[in-house]
Amino acid sequence: MWTTKVRERAVREMPPEKLLPDRQPSYVSSWIYVFGVVTIAAFVVVIASGVVLGMKGPEWWHLTGLGHFVNSMHLWAVEIFFFAMVVHLWGKFFMGAWRGGRGRTWVTGAVTFLVAIGAAFTGYVSQQNFDSQWIAFEAKDGLNAVGIGSFFNVANFGQMYTWHVILLPTVVVLLIVGHVLLVRRAGVVPPYAARLAKGADDE
Amino acid sequence: MRASIPLGAIFDLNGPAEYVSWHFIQISVPNLVVIALMIVVFVAALLIPFPKREREP
Amino acid sequence: MNDPVKPPATPDADAPWPGPFVRYDLVKELVVALGAVIAVVVALAVLFSSPDEPPVTIQSWSRAAPADFLAIAVTELNRTSDVATYGPPYNEGTGSVQKIGPISLQEAAGVKVPIETARDYVLEPLHEVPGAPRLRAALDAYEAAPARLQEKWAANYEKALPEARFVAGVPVLPPGRYGPVEPMMASLLAMGQSGALDGALLAGGHRFYATDYTKPLLFVSAGEYFEKLAEHQHLLGTQWGMMNETGSFPGQVWLWLFSFWYQVEPFKSSPNADALIFVLMGVLSLAFICVPFIPGLNQLPRRLGVYRLIWRDHYREVET
Numbered sequence: 001m002w003t004t005k006v007r008e009r010a011v012r013e014m015p016p017e018k019l020l021p022d023r024q025p026s027y028v029s030s031w032i033y034v035f036g037v038v039t040i041a042a043f044v045v046v047i048a049s050g051v052v053l054g055m056k057g058p059e060w061w062h063l064t065g066l067g068h069f070v071n072s073m074h075l076w077a078v079e080i081f082f083f084a085m086v087v088h089l090w091g092k093f094f095m096g097a098w099r100g101g102r103g104r105t106w107v108t109g110a111v112t113f114l115v116a117i118g119a120a121f122t123g124y125v126s127q128q129n130f131d132s133q134w135i136a137f138e139a140k141d142g143l144n145a146v147g148i149g150s151f152f153n154v155a156n157f158g159q160m161y162t163w164h165v166i167l168l169p170t171v172v173v174l175l176i177v178g179h180v181l182l183v184r185r186a187g188v189v190p191p192y193a194a195r196l197a198k199g200a201d202d203e
Numbered sequence: 204m205r206a207s208i209p210l211g212a213i214f215d216l217n218g219p220a221e222y223v224s225w226h227f228i229q230i231s232v233p234n235l236v237v238i239a240l241m242i243v244v245f246v247a248a249l250l251i252p253f254p255k256r257e258r259e260p
Numbered sequence: 261m262n263d264p265v266k267p268p269a270t271p272d273a274d275a276p277w278p279g280p281f282v283r284y285d286l287v288k289e290l291v292v293a294l295g296a297v298i299a300v301v302v303a304l305a306v307l308f309s310s311p312d313e314p315p316v317t318i319q320s321w322s323r324a325a326p327a328d329f330l331a332i333a334v335t336e337l338n339r340t341s342d343v344a345t346y347g348p349p350y351n352e353g354t355g356s357v358q359k360i361g362p363i364s365l366q367e368a369a370g371v372k373v374p375i376e377t378a379r380d381y382v383l384e385p386l387h388e389v390p391g392a393p394r395l396r397a398a399l400d401a402y403e404a405a406p407a408r409l410q411e412k413w414a415a416n417y418e419k420a421l422p423e424a425r426f427v428a429g430v431p432v433l434p435p436g437r438y439g440p441v442e443p444m445m446a447s448l449l450a451m452g453q454s455g456a457l458d459g460a461l462l463a464g465g466h467r468f469y470a471t472d473y474t475k476p477l478l479f480v481s482a483g484e485y486f487e488k489l490a491e492h493q494h495l496l497g498t499q500w501g502m503m504n505e506t507g508s509f510p511g512q513v514w515l516w517l518f519s520f521w522y523q524v525e526p527f528k529s530s531p532n533a534d535a536l537i538f539v540l541m542g543v544l545s546l547a548f549i550c551v552p553f554i555p556g557l558n559q560l561p562r563r564l565g566v567y568r569l570i571w572r573d574h575y576r577e578v579e580t
Contacts, residue, residue, distance in 0.1 A: 023259050024284035025277040026267050027574040031248040034289065041293035045301055062312060071312070072212075072305035075509075079304075080297055082514050083237070087245050094566035096559075098552030100273025110549040117514055124512065130313035131506050134490045136473075137481040138497060145358035145534035147369030150349040155478070158471030190271035191571040192562055194578045212309030220508040222494060227523045229500050233510040249569045256282040 019184055027191050032095075035088035036183075040176065042081035047169065049074040054165050058128050078120055085113060097189045105186065108179040115171050122164035125154050136160075269578040313506045316480050316489065318461070322452030325485040330431060331421055332482045333448050334441065336377040338414035343478045344377040350478070351375060358535035365535070373474055381479055385460040386447055395447045398440035405439065413439035429453070497522050517541070 052070050053061050060067035089109070098106040125136045136154040143149040153159055221232040230238075267279035314320075322329040335341035345355030349372040357366050383403070389395055402410060417438045424431045430446055451457045461476040480486055487496070495501035502519040505511035518541055527533045552558050561567060568575060 020286065022283065022285065023281040026258065026280045026282050026577075027571050028282065028284060029253045029255075029573045030570045031251055031253055032245075032570055034293065035248065037286075037289050037293045038297065041290060041297040042301075044294060045297050049301075068309065068312065069305055072308070072310035073301050075310040076301045076304040076308075077297070079237070079510060080300060083241055083244075086241055086514070087248065090245050091248070091570070093551070094561050094564060095570060096561040096567065098558065100275075102273075103552035106552045107549055110551070114545055114549075117512075120512065120514075127312070128315065129311075129506075130315050130489065130493075131311060133315050133477060133481065133486075134493075134495050134501075136477060137486075138495075138502065141356065142534040142538055144346075144349060144356070145366055145532070146360075146538045147348075147365035149366075150369035150372035153349075153373055153472070153474060155474040156472045161471075187277060190273055190277060191574050192567055193270040194575050196269055196579065213307050216308050216508040217311065217313075217506075218508055219492070220494065220504075229494075231494065231504055231508070231511070233505070233508050234503055234513050237510045237513050249566070253573070256284065259281045259283060 013185060014181065018187075019181075021184075024188060025190065028188055032087075032091035033188070035084050035091060038084040039081060039088055040180075042077050042084055043172070043176065045077040046074065046081055049077055050165065050169070062128065074123075078123070082116070082120070085116070089113065095189055096192065099189055100186065102182070102186050102189055105179060105182040108175055108182060112172060112175040112179060115168060115175060119164065119168035119172055122160045122168060126157065126161045126164045128157070267574060267578055308509070311506045311509045313493075316486055317455070318452045318458045318476060318480055319455040321480055321483055321485050322449055322457075325483065326426060326429070326431065326449055326453070327421060327424060328483045328485045329452055330424070330445055330449060331418065331484075332479070333382060333452075334414050334418045334421065334445060336381040336479070336482075337383075337441070337444075338411060338418070339378055341377055342482055343375060349373045358532045360532065360535050360539055375475060375478065380464065380475055381461070382444065382448060384464065385451060385457055386444060388460055389447060389451060389456075392447065394443060398443040398447075401440040402444060409439070413437065413441040417441045417445065517544070 049070050053067075053074055056067060056070075061071040062068070092106065092109070121135075121139070125132045125139070139154050140149055143152060143154060152163075216233070223230050223232065223235060265280045271277065271279070318329075332341060336344060339345075342355065343350060345353040347353040347355060347357040348366050348370055351371060351374065357364055359366075383399070386395060386399055402413075405413075416436050417433065420433045420436050420438070424433045426432070429450075431449060433442060448457070451460070458476060461479060462470045462473065464475060490496055490501070491499070493506045494504050495506070497519075500516075500519045500523065502515045502522075503511050503513055518537065521527045521537045521540060522533060527537055530536060547554065547557075
């Protein structure tokens with residue numbers, strides 16, 4: 001039965017204690033490990049503040065004090081999101097975290113970063129202020145030059161807003177879920193081999 | 204155009220930014236601060252000791 | 261207490277970890293991180309707020325810089341403006357068409373957002389002005405005239421415009437052969453300054469709802485006024501503007517590499533800079549995604565040795 005097969009495979013690949021472990025290998029002992037979680041936390045604040053902005057609409061974030069405040073929260077949460085993501089990325093690079101069949105984890109993380117840049121970009125052009133106008137004016141030439149502008153029109157608010165509030169966030173959410181599942185399945189990458197004899201090379 | 208904003212900023216960043224120029228590189232001080240903070244946080248994360256936790260053999 | 265099992269000195273990255281474990285509360289970590297991020301975000305929002313420079317409208321532009329507005333408007337009428345000669349996706353022009361070697365993806369994608377500048381920016385909006393028999397007569401004369409004469413009138417007007425004076429807001433040009441273009445431009449300026457042109461360009465075709473700002477944005481952004489504002493805010497491409505934000509706020513710092521290429525040769529002076537940089541960034545992005553599979557690059561962290569710092573507790577334990 002297909003259903004049974006799917007369930008059994010899911011449980012085999014992701015038993016609960018692997019999915020949400022209460023312990024980590026002894027080498028997990030550095031502050032650098034928290035930045036993935038900080039990135040997710042910032043993303044939660046980005047989504048939450050974005051949901052409020054979306055529910056209230058553009059007039060609200062331009063013309064009311066509270067709306068502008070939530071707009072500010074949205075901006076700073078995005079800045080922290082990228083900030084934490086880049087520190088996380090540096091950390092994972094210096095650990096060579098793709099070793100031991102963990103290449104897909106790196107790939108999903110890197111794609112998340114690139115898609116998040118697109119999500120942020122569509123947000124910048126959806127602000128409806130001078131910044132949006134200028135960014136749309138500049139970006140259109142780049143996008144037009146490679147033919148993307150024929151389908152993805154940065155001056156079309158309806159189009160950009162949809163990309164920003166639904167399409168790209170959905171992709172980012174799916175990528176983050178996939179990324180975290182891959183991390184949980186393979187576990188955190190172990191250290192490189194130790195230098196056992198003093199002065200010996202770490203081959 | 205904008206209505207009064209009761210929750211205004213304590214530090215007003217709406218004035219023009221300072222820029223640092225070096226050869227063809229031009230970067231605003233706020234952007235430079237963000238990049239410097241990223242490096243500081245990264246180095247701090249590597250250097251600050253992480254609290255010891257109990258072993259589970 | 262039991263003696264802890266010693267971790268392996270040369271762990272196999274492919275195998276499950278055979279060494280000791282420590283307690284690690286992932287849920288607590290996430291909750292604490294969430295609390296901390298909320299606190300920092302609220303603090304930053306209270307301390308610094310966020311930028312929101314009002315947009316440039318055709319009304320604000322034509323009031324602040326009427327001569328600049330007219331200089332653009334007359335080239336839109338004459339189909340010699342940047343937009344009129346742009347090329348895909350707006351029209352069949354070639355002015356801004358870029359190529360990657362012999363290939364133009366821009367042309368291949370085709371005209372998908374058509375703009376006919378004379379009709380869209382000047383003639384149709386002017387036809388919407390109610391009453392105004394003098395304007396109506398000017399439009400009739402213009403539209404009845406042969407194309408060469410239309411071009412001549414507009415070209416004469418464009419040439420004389422730097423000497424225009426504004427008398428009670430109305431442009432007065434030195435005497436010349438402008439035909440009906442002079443009253444048409446005066447009407448278009450009045451329409452712009454009243455705000456009616458913003459509405460006409462947005463809701464062209466007389467739909468009620470509007471979300472597409474392509475026409476008004478391309479019109480406004482052609483003016484020197486718009487560019488000067490951006491230059492003042494350090495937003496021009498030549499100023500690394502892609503990374504910058506209005507005011508003194510941090511911008512899209514993550515676009516530094518994209519912005520970098522525009523500052524150096526061969527891109528800086530290339531008419532195909534946008535297309536070439538797009539392709540280059542595509543290749544570099546692919547390389548970034550594929551770091552684990554690129555020989556040499558995927559060994560780099562082992563050579564750099566920063567990992568010794570990250571796992572120093574582990575190495576201290578296994579190397580003694």
